Amino acid sequence: MTLYEQFAQELKEQISQAYYPVGQKLPSIREMSKARGVSISTVQESYRLLEDAGFVRSKLKSGYYVQQPPSTAQLPETSQPEQRPVPIDNWQAVLELMMTESNSHFLALGRGSPDTELSSLKPLQRLLSDNIKYQSKQVFSCSKGNGLFKLRVQIARLMQNSGCHIHPDNIQITAGCQEALSLSLKALTQPGDIVAIDSPNFYGSMQAIQSNQLKVIEIPTHPETGISLPALELALEQWPIKVLQLIPTSNNPLGYVMPEKNKLKLLKMAEKYDFAIIEDDILGDGYYQTPRPRSLKSYDSQDRVLFCSSFSKTIAPGLRVGWVAPGRYGQMLTHLKFVTSLGANSLPLLAVADFIEQGHYEKHLRLAKQQYQARRDLMLHWVQRYFPSGSKMSFPKGGFFLWVELPESIDSLVLNENLKPFNIGIAAGSLFSAAGKYQNCLRISYANKPSERIEQAIKIVGEQAKILLQQALARA
Amino acid sequence: MTLYEQFAQELKEQISQAYYPVGQKLPSIREMSKARGVSISTVQESYRLLEDAGFVRSKLKSGYYVQQPPSTAQLPETSQPEQRPVPIDNWQAVLELMMTESNSHFLALGRGSPDTELSSLKPLQRLLSDNIKYQSKQVFSCSKGNGLFKLRVQIARLMQNSGCHIHPDNIQITAGCQEALSLSLKALTQPGDIVAIDSPNFYGSMQAIQSNQLKVIEIPTHPETGISLPALELALEQWPIKVLQLIPTSNNPLGYVMPEKNKLKLLKMAEKYDFAIIEDDILGDGYYQTPRPRSLKSYDSQDRVLFCSSFSKTIAPGLRVGWVAPGRYGQMLTHLKFVTSLGANSLPLLAVADFIEQGHYEKHLRLAKQQYQARRDLMLHWVQRYFPSGSKMSFPKGGFFLWVELPESIDSLVLNENLKPFNIGIAAGSLFSAAGKYQNCLRISYANKPSERIEQAIKIVGEQAKILLQQALARA
Ligand SMILES: Cc1ncc(COP(=O)(O)O)c(C=O)c1O
Ligand SMILES: Cc1ncc(COP(=O)(O)O)c(C=O)c1O
Secondary structure (H helix, E strand, O other): OOHHHHHHHHHHHHHHOOOOOOOOEOOOHHHHHHHHOOOHHHHHHHHHHHHHOOOEEEEOOOEEEEOOOHHHOEOOOOOOOOOOOEOOOOHHHHHHHHHOOOOOOOEEOOOOOOOOOOHHHHHHHHHHHHHHHHOHHHHHOOEOOOOOHHHHHHHHHHHHHHOOOOOHHHOEEEOHHHHHHHHHHHHHOOOOOEEEEEOOOOHHHHHHHHHOOOEEEEEOEEOOOEEOHHHHHHHHHHOOEEEEEEOOEOOOOOOOEOOHHHHHHHHHHHHHHOOEEEEEOOOHHHEOOOOOOOOHHHHOOOOOEEEEEEOOOOOOHHHOOEEEEOHHHHHHHHHHHHHHHOOEOHHHHHHHHHHHHOOHHHHHHHHHHHHHHHHHHHHHHHHHHHOOOOOEEOOOOEOOEEEEEOOOOOOHHHHHHHHHHHOEEOEEHHHHOOOOOOOOEEEEEOOOOOOHHHHHHHHHHHHHHHHHHHHHHHHO | OOHHHHHHHHHHHHHHOOOOOOOOEOOOHHHHHHHHOOOHHHHHHHHHHHHHOOOEEEEOOOEEEEOOOHHHOEOOOOOOOOOOOEOOOOHHHHHHHHHOOOOOOOEEOOOOOOOOOOHHHHHHHHHHHHHHHHOHHHHOOOEOOOOOHHHHHHHHHHHHHHOOOOOHHHOEEEOHHHHHHHHHHHHHOOOOOEEEEEOOOOHHHHHHHHHOOOEEEEEOEEOOOEEOHHHHHHHHHHOOEEEEEEOOEOOOOOOOEOOHHHHHHHHHHHHHHOOEEEEEOOOHHHEOOOOOOOOHHHHOOOOOEEEEEEOOOOOOHHHOOEEEEOHHHHHHHHHHHHHHHOOEOHHHHHHHHHHHHOOHHHHHHHHHHHHHHHHHHHHHHHHHHHOOOOOEEOOOOEOOEEEEEOOOOOOHHHHHHHHHHHOEEOEEHHHHOOOOOOOOEEEEEOOOOOOHHHHHHHHHHHHHHHHHHHHHHHHO
16 A cells, blocks of 8 residues: 555545544645645645545635545445347337426436536527527538538547547547447448447447347446456457447446556457447546546557547537547448438537637536536435435446446336336436346436435435335235 | 310410510410400419419419520430449549538539528528527427427428328427438338339438448439339339339429329339338428429328428528428337437427428528529520530429430530539539439539529530530540
8 A cells, every 4th residue: 555545544534434524625735744744745646536536526726625425335236237149128118218308397317418507508508699690601501521620620629638639530520429329330330240338338329239230248347447358358259249339438327437457458358359349438528537537549559449429418418419530430430421311400510619619618517527526425415315225326437327226126117107106207227238137226317406306306216215125025 | 185275385385486575474364364265264274384384483462474485495305224223332422512512612503402591591590599598408408209399290280281181299300301211211121122213313312222231223214204103113023122212292303293193103003012102302392383292191091101301402401400201110210210319409490390380481482482493494594505405404393403414425524523623513413323324414403592603604514515525526
């Protein structure tokens, strides 16, 4: 254990003992260094460790604040999905989740949209209006080929934050990340091919895999470190896997970030077993700390990674602005984009390009991430308080999704049914599996501004879960 | 010959002899009836015939005006495409056409966009801005499932004009007509299947067919009456054709309208040979006269027709608002829409719904059609004047595309190359064929406001065509 690890451990214990209570500011780095007689850099490093572990949160220009330590909640185990290629068939449940909107009557706790009411999005409204007024000719015409150049320039610039140095001409604009994923799959596969994924996985990707008549094999995945590389290798030895599709940074639904060394190992494996990787980075910029982790694409010396993303989670899903950095598949992607939808609505491309160029994106992202991190802690607090004991939960490092594993006897589809009379919905775990796993899990979004209504809803979810648990015990 | 046909014939001759000069108003129906001693209804019917034949044009609440009679130009013959399934491969040429934009330096005569500078589009700009201001929450969220209900209501209402009575829930919103076509193909076919099309055909549809790994068989098509039903039947007897895809109303590129009785016959044939029909109606509302012709879908008692359309030609392609009325394939289409792009950008859906609901669409369409009809006549005039003698041309009944057949020895791809130094582009005929036919043909758009620049460009195209013709003669 290094000195700073040791010092961080000490501080953790003191926080748990409420020596430093939740909500209070830690002494400044300088003060702490003086008080404890350790070097500035040791304090710095240990504060960073505490932040990584979720014990403190840094506020811009203000310092480190103690927060509800996450350690009292147990993480779920590494997932244990089916170890063979399976078909996917839960479209009806996906459709139902997708069509439930939060409104004054119904609270859709499972939905995946970001908070679009943050003040930092205001400039975007103005930019949309300005472009309608001053660029009407361009707004009325379709953006063809690989899409509006000035947006691709901004995207190329943003991608540098994840360590990618890509020319704007090697970026293809798409209608959201979903189109990026779907076109990438189409470029890489033939019907019948096998695609491996981390599991649990976003239901939209799985439906795209299914509709391309592909088979999917789900790889065991750890809630903190992501896809299990030994398990992946085992699968690669057994099956002719053509593509690996995964969400390595601020994963949906687990919130994990794959460690750098795993990313490097994975690329070596891709070389050895000759498969392509579709990297879904939709929440990559939503990683709470700065700098964000590097992408798989940034290590991709062999041009095997198709990097897919969008502004649906960082700005708003209604824009339908996404992209793919398709490497050697560039020309094919441009063709596939043309045949599937000809081109893009120009207005959001113009406005988003301006939004980034004028610095609003980075400002917005900063505010949004601060909010989401605080909302994560509050949500963890509520879930721990109201859910049945024995519930396990993820500790997301970015994004706004919490994954909860309820005691085994609870079926979250039944739970969801029982919540309907209360006008509450959750995202049942089985949506995130090809083979109907994760029946006792659920995904909750904490994107929205915390409110008493949300706390009450979480309480009701907990109560209903407890009722199901008692019923199961009574039957046993 | 009926009395009114006879009377129309008489009037035609008198127009050709400048008895009624071009631009002048014909006597009113009442005056003409009195003057010639024929019944009101006979005059009415014969005026309508004259209009159909392009000798006169009706102006709202004003009467019938004589125009440049089209009869001096010869129509192309029925097309003679390859009579077997062929692969499609001219993507590079399509890409090139697609990426050429008209600007102050370059005049893209072949491009397919409508005139978006008509004053009747102004309200749409306001509606877009209003929705950003007052519906920001909806604008920022993605329109999922089969799409914004209030837009589907308006579309269902518009479809009544083509004789279709369809419930809004049986309409799927898509990103333009291209997505509608592409998803329909995906719903109906498996790789290797054969699709029949009218020919020449829109290159976008053909590329979609190709990317779905389908084979295409092009059916001979007449420039006034459309796809040849005897030729289609011959093909049906020979090949297991799964789908027929065609543009029966205000066809692109020929401008034809399939006669009603052919539409009925075609549906009988679909029953007999058990195939589905993808009806591309993108220019159906662009038929110059009112009421517009009925759609195939309106006769579809067997639920075999997938009706695809968009507002790309009637409002603006940049909106990317299209739809499909998929009949029994509804659920499948909703699923395919989800997997390919999740949902739609809500803003244009909201604004277009308002635009139609508030009556702006019908006003705009009236103005646009009037303009296009007048621009057709002028374009026909220019082409007849400047192109080599022996050139044949279509006589479009709607839309804004003219199809020109040059003397056989002229290759329009070479012509297009030779036009580049003049900063002029045309759409080469071979783009509209799967098997490289129509080399001596080209498509010209007359959507834009006539100008001296355009007339000069047409003159240059004619001169360059004449040069190619002379070179060919010299070689012979
Ligand atoms: C992991 C992941 N990938 C892709 C998507 C699709 O995003 P988009 O709205 O950009 O198409 C989502 C949306 O929920 C997602 O969570
Ligand atoms: C006949 C035809 N169908 C479909 C399309 C695609 O239209 P959209 O822009 O609505 O995708 C076009 C566009 O040029 C077309 O001419």
